[in-house]
Amino acid sequence: MKENNKIKQHVTVLGLGAMGTALAGAFLQAGHRTTVWNRSADKMKPLLEKGAVAASTVAEAIAASDLIVVCVLNYTVLEKIVKPVAGALRGRxxxxxxxDTPQKAKQMAAWTETHGINYLDGSVLVPVPVVGQSDALLLYSGAKGVFDRHLNVLKALGGKSIYLGDEPGRAALYDLGMTNIFFISLTGVLYSYALLNAEGEKATDFLPYAREIFAVAASFLEDFADSADNRHYPGDLDNIAMEAAGIEHIIRAGSDAGINVSVPEAVKSVFDRAIAAGFGANGMPGIIEGIK
Structure with a gap:
């Protein structure tokens, strides 16, 4: 490919699933010379048409750049890719x-340190189509100097590229915290839609009320965070025992409608554990004691 004045730096992307392809595309869009590698070579073709450079081996891909970005299924796959080429990664x-988990990120950080490899662990907190946009959120943790040195390039992946500190597992921890909220809360939404459908109602008619309750829930985030950190769960306005009774109504309604009730049953089990631990008279944040 003929270089032009838009090209700023060489970068390599290993792994071209949907997210990896989006990452490589964002680097190309920003004008960076981008080398790509994937086990299935056919996945490289759309990026090559956009100006990417293909590498036939991992070692060849690494040799092309000082900055290597890898996005694969999990750290088991990651280790199989990078550990055999530790020597090639030295100094990069x-x-x-x-x-993956925070523990896996810490283990990888320890491995890279012993092999003289600079390392950042990161998480992409947006869907594939949002990668590269100004509002795309990515979190990073690891050595501050490494992050600062490559920030201008990494910003091509998202305008909200945030450094969380030198603890290598912190980005993974925050990622899991956020995706946990996403999956569990939206599973609750889908359960409600299933309950409505089973009773002959349309989910689309209920949609304004779903939005309303999300706004109400969001108003509790700050107070719940303070309660969790300080183990302070005042029950003057409500209490866990009363709320557990309300969840029982949701379970009975689901049973009456003939749908699977494992979702509200799982929620109630956490409330029940908190009650059994003596927190029934405390406010809802006290269920964290049932979780712990």
Whole structure:
């Protein structure tokens, strides 16, 4: 490919699933010379048409750039890709945008340190189509100097590229915290839609009320965070025992409608554990004691 004055820096992307392809595309859009590698070579073709450079091996891909971004299914796959080429990575920067646990991120950070590899662990907190946009949120943790050195390039992936500190597992922890809220809350939405459908109602008619309750729930976030940190759960306005009774109504309604009630049953089990631990008279944040 003929270089032009838009090209700013060389970067390599390993792993071209939907997210990896979007990451590579964002680097190309920003004018960075982008080398790509994937086990299935056919996934490289759309990026090559946009100006990416294909590498036939991982080692070749690494040799092309000082900044290596890898996005694969999990750290088991990541380790199979990068550990055999530890020598080639020495002195370069490896940025993992692979989802996994904080412990896995810490283990990878320890491994890279012993092999002289600069390392950042990161998480992409937006859907594939939003990657590269000004409102795309990405979180990073690891060495501050490494983050600062590559920030201008990493910003091509999202305008909200946030550094969380030098603890390598922190980005993964925040990622899981956010995606947990996403999956569990939206599972609750889908359960409600199923209940409405089972009673002959349309979910679309209920939609304004779903939006209303999300706004109400959001208003509790700050107070609940303070309660969790301080283990302070005043029950003067409501209490866990009363709320558990309300969840029982949801379970009975689902049973009456003939739908699976495992979702509200799982929620009630947490409330029941908090009650059993002596927090029944406390406010809803006290269910964290049932979780712990």
């Amino acid at each position: 920067t490896l940025v993992s945008l692979t989802n």
